[in-house]
Amino acid sequence: MTATFKTAAIAFIASVAGAAPARAQMQPPPFDAQGATAPTRTPPPAAAPRTPAQPAAAPRTPAQPADDDTIDDPKVSRRLGTRITVPPPPAPPPPAPPRAPAPAPRVAAPVAPVAPVEPIAPLPPAPPPTDADGSTPTIVRSFRPAQPTEAEEPFQSPRVKLSWRRFDFVQIGASASSNGVAAPETFNSIAVDVYPVSSVVRVGLTSSYGWQSGQWLANGDYFAMQSFSFGGQYRDLGRVVPFAEAYTGVGYMRRLQFDRSIPTAFWHFGADAGVEVHVARVGYLSLAFGYIRPVNGFAKRQQFTTIFVDTWSFKLGVGI
Numbered sequence: 001m002t003a004t005f006k007t008a009a010i011a012f013i014a015s016v017a018g019a020a021p022a023r024a025q026m027q028p029p030p031f032d033a034q035g036a037t038a039p040t041r042t043p044p045p046a047a048a049p050r051t052p053a054q055p056a057a058a059p060r061t062p063a064q065p066a067d068d069d070t071i072d073d074p075k076v077s078r079r080l081g082t083r084i085t086v087p088p089p090p091a092p093p094p095p096a097p098p099r100a101p102a103p104a105p106r107v108a109a110p111v112a113p114v115a116p117v118e119p120i121a122p123l124p125p126a127p128p129p130t131d132a133d134g135s136t137p138t139i140v141r142s143f144r145p146a147q148p149t150e151a152e153e154p155f156q157s158p159r160v161k162l163s164w165r166r167f168d169f170v171q172i173g174a175s176a177s178s179n180g181v182a183a184p185e186t187f188n189s190i191a192v193d194v195y196p197v198s199s200v201v202r203v204g205l206t207s208s209y210g211w212q213s214g215q216w217l218a219n220g221d222y223f224a225m226q227s228f229s230f231g232g233q234y235r236d237l238g239r240v241v242p243f244a245e246a247y248t249g250v251g252y253m254r255r256l257q258f259d260r261s262i263p264t265a266f267w268h269f270g271a272d273a274g275v276e277v278h279v280a281r282v283g284y285l286s287l288a289f290g291y292i293r294p295v296n297g298f299a300k301r302q303q304f305t306t307i308f309v310d311t312w313s314f315k316l317g318v319g320i
Contacts (some may be wrong), residue, residue, distance in 0.1 A: 155239060155278040157198035161286055161319030165189045165208070168311045169294050172255055172262075182307065185221070186213035187294075193229075193317070204229040206249065223266045225251020231272075239278040243288075246271045253296060264298035272315060286317035 166189075170182035189210030197203040206227040212220030231245025246269075253266035274288025295308040 155235075155241075155284075156282050156320075157235065158195055158202070158233075158241070158276060158284065158286075158319055159198060160195070161193040161317045163191050163193060163286065163315055163317030163319075165191060165210075165313055165315045166213075167292050167294065167313040168309065169296070170307060170309055172257065172264075172296065172298065172307060187211065187221075187223075188213055189223075191227075193319070198233075200235070201232050202230075202243070202245065204231075204245070204247075206247065208249075208251075219256070221253065221255050223251055223253035225249045225266060225268075227268075233276075241276045241278070241284070242274070243276060244271070244273045255296070255298065262298060264296050266294065266296055268292055268294040270313065272313070274315070276319075282320045284319055286315070286319060288315040288317075289313070290315065 167187055169185045169187050171185045172182065187210045189208045191206050191208035193204050193206045195202050195204045206229060208227065209222070209224050211222040214220070227247050227249025229245045229247035231243060233241050233243035235241050248267070248269035250265075250267040253264045255262040255264050270290055270292035272288040272290035274286060274290075276284045276286045278284040290313050291310070292313040293308055293310050295306055297304060297306040299305070
């Protein structure tokens with residue numbers, strides 16, 4: 001009997017000790033209007049005896065997330081809800097600096113009349129720089145010849161020329177003169193002069209054809225020949241180019257005597273001096289006077305005979 005009583009007493013005390021905290025957690029205390037809570041207790045119900053095989057299960061509470069706004073206490077969390085953070089009010093703007101007072105108006109002081117200033121005499125020119133010994137220094141500069149430009153040299157050198165020449169020669173065969181001297185005979189010739197070299201020195205090749213003055217192919221003498229010339233010219237006078245050249249050539253001459261044609265050889269040599277005047281950048285006129293010795297060779301009585309004269313020539317031309 002005594003053992004049974006002790007066992008019942010221990011079970012009662014254990015049930016009371018385990019049920020009171022569980023009720024206190026499950027049922028919040030009442031709230032009065034004056035802001036104070038009055039804890040009330042209800043008598044615990046009679047607890048049924050528990051057997052050691054079935055211990056009382058502890059109440060489970062849901063796991064709360066680890067957050068700064070979460071309240072650990074369940075009762076306070078149910079009463080107050082989730083905690084929020086209110087940002088602090090913005091800081092007031094800094095006070096504006098005080099404005100500077102407006103400057104007082106300035107009053108111009110009276111200006112005294114200024115006396116007229118006399119003009120300043122100009123300074124004398126500075127003396128030229130001198131060396132230590134008192135002599136004027138010499139400025140040494142390297143000489144560089146100026147290159148000719150198109151504006152300074154607008155005219156080209158002679159390249160091609162068409163010319164006309166006139167000179168005197170003599171007839172062959174019987175002479176009508178009383179002293180036996182051969183009668184004179186004048187020749188005209190047309191020539192084309194080509195200058196492969198034309199600078200200070202000029203070299204020319206000439207092809208010419210001449211005929212007896214007053215006659216033509218049928219009634220007079222004629223010749224055809226090729227000449228070579230060599231000379232120089234001065235081109236620093238602008239439009240006017242003076243020149244001088246020597247020439248020589250050889251060819252064929254037909255002589256007409258007693259209505260019979262006699263083939264003969266013809267050659268000459270001479271010299272010209274003249275001037276060429278540019279009328280355009282690539283055009284010029286030519287005028288020359290010179291000495292010429294024409295020589296005519298032919299067979300006479302089974303001998304080769306030559307006749308020649310020393311005479312003057314006159315030459316006009318136009319070229320590019």
